[in-house]
Amino acid sequence: MQQFFSENSNQRSDQWGGSFENRMRFPLAVIREVASVIDTYADKPFILGYRISPEEIETPGIRLEDSLAFAQALADTPVDYLHLSMGSYKRTSLNQPDDKELLLTKFVHALNNKKPLIGIGSVERPEDAEEVINAGAALVTIGREFICEPKWVQTVFNCSEKAKNTGGPKDWLHLYYVSKTSSVSGLESYLAGSETFGSKSATISISI
Numbered sequence: 001m002q003q004f005f006s007e008n009s010n011q012r013s014d015q016w017g018g019s020f021e022n023r024m025r026f027p028l029a030v031i032r033e034v035a036s037v038i039d040t041y042a043d044k045p046f047i048l049g050y051r052i053s054p055e056e057i058e059t060p061g062i063r064l065e066d067s068l069a070f071a072q073a074l075a076d077t078p079v080d081y082l083h084l085s086m087g088s089y090k091r092t093s094l095n096q097p098d099d100k101e102l103l104l105t106k107f108v109h110a111l112n113n114k115k116p117l118i119g120i121g122s123v124e125r126p127e128d129a130e131e132v133i134n135a136g137a138a139l140v141t142i143g144r145e146f147i148c149e150p151k152w153v154q155t156v157f158n159c160s161e162k163a164k165n166t167g168g169p170k171d172w173l174h175l176y177y178v179s180k181t182s183s184v185s186g187l188e189s190y191l192a193g194s195e196t197f198g199s200k201s202a203t204i205s206i207s208i
């Protein structure tokens with residue numbers, strides 16, 4: 001779908017290529033069709049999401065302006081959420097280096113509360129996840145960090161709870177890092193398995 005949306009890969013001269021409207025036509029048609037199959041066959045609830053690569057560096061290629069307009073169009077489709085594909089949640093525009101606003105924030109504004117946005121990219125510490133939520137994303141996704149620490153969510157949650165219950169260690173982030181680097185004995189015993197993170201109830205899911 002991205003290849004249809006991209007002016008770089010989509011060289012068509014029919015109704016599926018050329019203008020912004022034409023390049024959006026294929027992904028929007030796919031969404032319509034998938035939504036109709038869900039309506040007909042799926043047990044409810046069945047979530048349908050869309051993942052977007054915000055920019056390309058090639059010329060011609062996907063530019064932020066188009067992606068943000070596309071996000072606005074997606075907000076009016078049956079998709080349940082929009083998910084950004086990028087390596088860091090701190091990413092700003094590749095093609096407009098003077099623009100320092102986070103892409104995350106730009107997409108939150110484009111969606112205008114119509115659809116939740118999933119933020120992603122180098123979320124390694126609990127603070128990173130909080131920054132994603134504070135930037136306006138509804139959900140945080142973690143990919144590579146789960147390879148390093150499959151129990152990231154449980155570890156963060158339980159270290160936080162332990163700090164609350166015992167009055168220390170205050171620096172539960174430190175405990176998290178110790179657990180990663182030197183496998184503290186006994187840490188496993190209080191990993192209870194909750195999937196909830198902190199007071200903001202961010203949902204953490206695995207994505208690669």
Ligand SMILES: Cc1cc2nc3c(=O)[nH]c(=O)nc-3n(C[C@H](O)[C@H](O)[C@H](O)COP(=O)(O)O)c2cc1C
Pocket residue numbers: 051084085086087088120121122123141142143144145207208
């Ligand atoms: C090996 C690898 C392959 C990836 N392939 C895709 C892909 O096919 N499509 C996509 O949208 N993102 C892809 N990504 C991007 C990830 O989904 C994610 O946005 C990125 O890894 C940043 O999140 P993380 O730091 O939590 O891993 C890939 C990332 C990696 C490391």
